[in-house]
Amino acid sequence: MIKSKSRVLLWISALAAILLFAGLSVHNGVAVESNILKLLPNTEQDKFSEKAFQQFTERNMSRMVFLVANRDKQAAKESAGELITALKESGTVSAVDYHLSASEKMQSGKYGFDNRYWLLSEKDEALLKSEQFENFSDTVIQQIYSPLSAGLIDLVSRDPFLLSIRFASSASNNLQDMLPDEDFWVINKEGIYYVVISAQLNASAFSAELQQSLNHTLSRVESGWCQSERDSCLYRSGTVFYAGKAQETARDEISTIGTGSILLIIALVIFAFCSIKPLFFILLTIAVGIVTGFVSVLYLFESIHLLTIVFGASLIGVAVDYAFHYFAVGSKVAGPERIRKIFPAITLGLISSVIGYLSLLTAPFPGFRQMGVFCIFGLIAAYLTVVLLLPALKIKYNVRSSLLCYCKKTLNYIEQKVSLKLFILLLIIPVFCLTRYYHLPEQSDDIRQFQNVDIELKTQQKVIESILELPVANQFYLVKGKDIESLLTNIDKAGIELGKLVEKNIIEGYTTISDWFPAKRRQARSYQLYEKLYQSTGFERLIEAGILSQPQAEELKQQFFQNKNSSINIDSWLNMPIGKAQSHLWLGQIEGFYAAIIPVTGISKLEKLQDISSMITFVDKVAKVSDLLSIYKSKAFNLLLLAIGLIFVLLLFRYKGVNACFIISVPLIAIASAIAGTALLDINLSLFNTLALFLIAGIGIDYGLFFAESNESEGNTLLAVMLSATTTLLSFGLLSFSQTPAITAFGVTMLIGISMSLLTSLIIGALIAQSRKSKNENR
Amino acid sequence: MNRVNLCLILVLLFSFNSTACELRDINEKVKSNHLAAEFKQSKVIKALSRPLLSKGYIWFGETEQLIWQVISPLKSTMVIQPGKIKQFDKNDNPLKLHVNSMATDLSNVFFKLLVGDFSSLSDTFKIAAECQKAGWKLKLNPRTPQLSRIINQIEVIGNEKLEAIMIEEKRGDHTTIELFNSTQITEDNFKRYLKDSQKERRKDSRKDSQKKDNEIQRDKK
Structure with a gap:
């Protein structure tokens, strides 16, 4: 009794420490990251390109472009004026560009005039x-x-x-x-006047606060237009809108999926245990697990990524297993005795899951590591709650006898029907899959499937692109040089090559700083x-x-x-309005080199864009990241196989060879079926699905262990596994409805994997029971 | 309200030797959807010792494009549409030159003056009309700061048709354009310029459709 008291004390003090830390971090403001790039490792081998990319994208990401459209020019300009005022007052932007002011016009005119002897267009040349x-x-x-x-x-x-x-x-x-029209840039296309406005955010495009106040401002402006019956149309484009939308959907989905799965667990638990008390402790177990996971990620990484939370929340499916198992043993058995009964199964389950997630930590992917940490600490906390706290408490409940009876019947039925042949038949799936997996046709690991694309925003962006030529943000040429002169010479060289590409219709155009500031x-x-x-x-x-x-x-x-003997001086260029407008292309000095960017517009044949020389390189972040994801996908898959191998070795310490094989076959068959299933459903097998396979492996081994460890055919084990599988299935079923393609794929993978885990574990449970019985009979 | 004011002013100003008349009447008389004339232009620029003299053809037809072609001293052609000017050099090659934003504003005024669409100018100009036996005369004074920065006054004289335009610039330069109707000038003389702009339009739409194709391909990927 004293022992159990000290255990509870230990648990309480650990929880208190965690809660204290959680409270502190919430108080200081939790940094939730939704920038997908933050999940990724640096793709560039050399620091130079990485820095250059960062510098360029940071500015690009905080940029917004608006078009205000109206059939009436005056109305378009008035609406644009309202938008500009609202943006300036909203406190979300650091600068709004919509015209060259009279003095700026003068300044750039003066620059062109002062330097007219040294500026020459290609045509005039x-x-x-x-x-x-x-x-x-x-x-x-x-x-x-x-x-x-x-x-x-x-x-x-x-x-x-x-x-x-x-x-x-x-x-x-x-x-x-x-x-230019009265201080605005106006484009007339097919009878509609478009006023062009661009703005620079004053904080990160991924800040939720900024997104909200910006959206609020814009919708207020739009409703103002509606009321005044001016009927202007607003088109917008910018990372901030996509990020905002993604964050919004993710938030909605987390709450629906979270609420959905918790409601289902509540209903199931109340039904199965005829009491509300086990429910309370099961929910407590989950809560402790998630809070611990959250806190440990915050402690180790300082910020937590949105996708980590989504992935972590799905941990409910595993964490709940231990508690289910504890309660499914039945109220007739006392707490400490009960824990003794299930201790080997859940401990082995925990160890194998931790091994699985540890392998995630070895990947140099910040995102993987976050998810790994979240799961490992979350699971340990849930496990400790079950082992330390629950046995000390006297919880009154009854396992619903009809349910137990039904489970027992099922178990008996399966035991009679199942034969080794059926099992061998099931084994064909992994064999078939493994041979296929390494010969799969090339799958897309496009990073963009992680972000759902809002159709409305996409349409607006298309309208803007049809009117303005917006440079592509993630694909550009990077030029460097020892000094400014050689940089400019290199830019000129690049210009010649890019001019050829324009002629061949490979790109529509490009912008260089050397037009206004030649070598x-x-x-x-x-x-x-x-x-x-x-x-x-x-x-x-x-x-x-x-x-x-x-x-x-x-x-x-x-x-x-x-x-x-005169020439243009760089300061006069940088101070000129056009120089300022192009200053984001001028990267200054990085790692001892001067660098500049040449953005390209309208890429039609991406594969034709290659490095021009060692000093003029083509940077394609999307492709690089996607390539990297692809590499890590196969790495993760190999890690998973390694983890399963390790777990198998571990199992051999406790079980005979045959039984160990039976247990390990559960995750193998489940994973293989999930891969085969996604392939049949034409779902892309991406890195994210591979992460789902880790979860399936953990759950599959748990189920296998639970059946292998259960000595009686009373149906309690099946009840626990059924409860766990049902809750997991239902909650991941909800993930399948996600609007983000990657999350949908994740949900479907889980759905197939868990169903197969349940089925296979039932079969191997029956086979192990059969062999045990026949052994007993032989004796 | 506007018209009442205008009439009042006109009655006061021109009650002696001329009869006040309505802008609308002149407008109806002159406005046509066809114009074919020869012109003589004399530009007196303060900074230059002698006036710049030039002559050429004006043509306006169904395409809603106004052609201004100089034949002396140097052949050059302008195609003016509301809000848009195209220029061609002596070899009829297109000339791309953004002189200044004023040029577009001016070209709008110029376009409306030549096609006789005076009423629509009353937003940007204070217009005084005066009718005599020999014909009518309009005096236009700019209302907007943009225009008054360069133009002092524009005078337009005509009878059955538009006969002359006098532009007095703020800086003291004067431009006088005299028009002589001609039946010899036909659309055939200018077809190439009209065609060019049509061709360009087609090229634009082709570029658009190509862009769309590219987008579709990119999406497919």
């Missing part, structure tokens, strides 16, 4: 190389004689060939139909080409047309030749 100088003077004459040329003559008297305008027009070609050598080349223009008959033609006077021409020439 070709013209100058083929000595088509009259194209330059003709254009000036045409513009000046146009009735719409207000004020242009002032510029011509300083920039006689309009070099600054020629360059700016070619560089802003990607803005196509985007026209010194290119600047000098441009100057030399312009020099020819200044020495050509262009001036005479302008004088003939009455646009310039002879002395003016002489002065302009002189001015040009005085600038022979």
Whole structure:
């Protein structure tokens, strides 16, 4: 009795410590992470690309693009104005860009004008190389004689060939139909006016708080438009919206699945034990398990990922087994005696599960490790609750006799019918599967299936993409150089190659910083080409047309030749509005190299995009992560086989060879059936399903052990296993309805695996009982 | 309300030697969906010692596109649509030059003036109409700050048809455009420019459909 008291004390003090820590962390604010990338290890071998990627995506992820659409231009602009005010007041954004202010226009105009001798578009370069100088003077004459040329003559008297305008027009070609209109960028497409607004978030796109207040702001703005009957339409795009939606669905699903499975457990337990008391302790066991898992992850990792919680919550299915088993022994047996009866089975069960999850810890995947830690500590806590606390308490309940009777009948029936032949027949599944598994056609490990894609958001994004050319965030060229000059030279080299890709329709376009800030050598080349223009008959033609006077021409020439040794300086570029707008492409110095990014738009043939040189590399994060997932999938699968092997060795210490084989066959057959089943249902076998296989292995071994350890054919064991299987099945059945493809796949895998575990464990239980009986008879 | 005000002002201003008349009447008289004329333009720019003289053709037809083609001193062609200008050089190659945002604003005004759609300009201009035996005269003064930054006043003279446009810029430059109706100018002269813009439109839609195809392929993957 004293012993059991000290046990309870031990349990209480451990729980108190855990609760204290949980309280503290909740008080300090629990960091729940939903950024899928945080679950992954660094994909880049070299620190350089990893840093470059981080720097680029962080900015990209906090960016939002909006289009405000209306058939009436004025209404579109008014609505856009409201949106901008609301965004600024919401406190969620650090900057809203919707126009170039007058001073910014002046600034970029001044930059183009000041540096006109060194900036040269490709088209003009070709013209100058083929000595088509009259194209330059003709254009000036045409513009000046146009009735719409207000004020242009002032510029011509300083920039006689309009070099600054020629360059700016070619560089802003990607803005196509985007026209500045009273401080807004307005695009007219098929009779609808779209105002373009982009904004930068002031915190992480994955912050739930920010997502909520942003959504609140936007829906308020939209309902305002509805009320004023202006009927403007808002299109949005940005990581924050996808993340928000994913978090929302995940939260909803966790609560539905969680509530669903808990309600089912409640109903089942009350039905099976004719009392509410066992229910209370079963729920306590689960709660202790989950809190402990949660706390240990927080303690070891500082933040917990949403997917870890989803996966961890499914731990209910395993943790509940121990308590079910305890109560299923029946109320006639006293607590301590009861625990003695089930102790070998549940202890072995725990050890084998822990071995399974330990293998998860060896993967260099932060996500795997979190899930492993959650499960190991959660299970240990649940186990300790059953072993330490429950025997000390006198819990009054009765196992429903009709249920027990039914279980007994089933067991007897199976025992009579089952033969070794049937078992061998079942063994065909794993053999068949293992041969198939390594020859499976290539399966997609696309990281994106972890995130559910909201159709509404996807449509909005498509509309934006059809109007604006948005660069792809996860695929881009990374260029580096020892110094700024060699970086710019490399960018120019990349530009030549990318130009070829555009011609071949492999990509639609690309943006480089070197257009506005070319390498010194290119600047000098441009100057030399312009020099020819200044020495050509262009001036005479302008004088003939009455646009310039002879002395003016002489002065302009002189001015040009005085600038022979000048060039553009980097600060003036970085301070210019276009420089600022492109500053995210300029990564500065990383690991001793200068680096810049060239984003590409409209990739049609991804496989054609490859590294151009060691200094110009193509970064494809999605592919890299997906490749990595694929590698870890097979790694995880091998780990799982290893764990099963280890568990088998462990079993040999307690059981005869045949029985150990019987027990280990339960998880093997269950896993194999799950793989075969998902393949039949055409469900992608991804890393996430492989994680489900770990759970199936743990549960399968538990069931096998419970049957192998049960000496009587009273049906108590079957009751415990049935209860556990039913609750697990029902709760994972709910996972199958998830909107996130990966979670659905997880649910289906579990569904098949658990059903097969139940079936196989019944069969092997019967076989072991048969052999035991025949042995007894022989004696 | 607007019209009452306008009439009141007109009565006060022109009660002596001219009869006030309604903008609407002039508009109805002049507005047509067809225009074919020769023009002579004289641009007096303060900074230049002599005026810039040019001539060419104007044409407007069913396609709702206005063609402004200079033939002297240097051939050049502009195709103006509301909110959009296209330019072609002397070899009829398209010329891409974003001169400034003002050009689009101005081109809208210019378009409406030439096709005789004066009433729709009353949002952006204060318009005074005056009728004489020889014809009518409109004086347009910009209402919006954007336009008044460059334009002082525009005068339009006509009778049965539009005859001349005078633009007085804030900086003191003057542009006078005289129009002479001609039956010799037909759509055939300008088909290539109209076709070009149609072709481009088709190219755009082809680009769109190609983009869509790519997206579909990407989705399939």
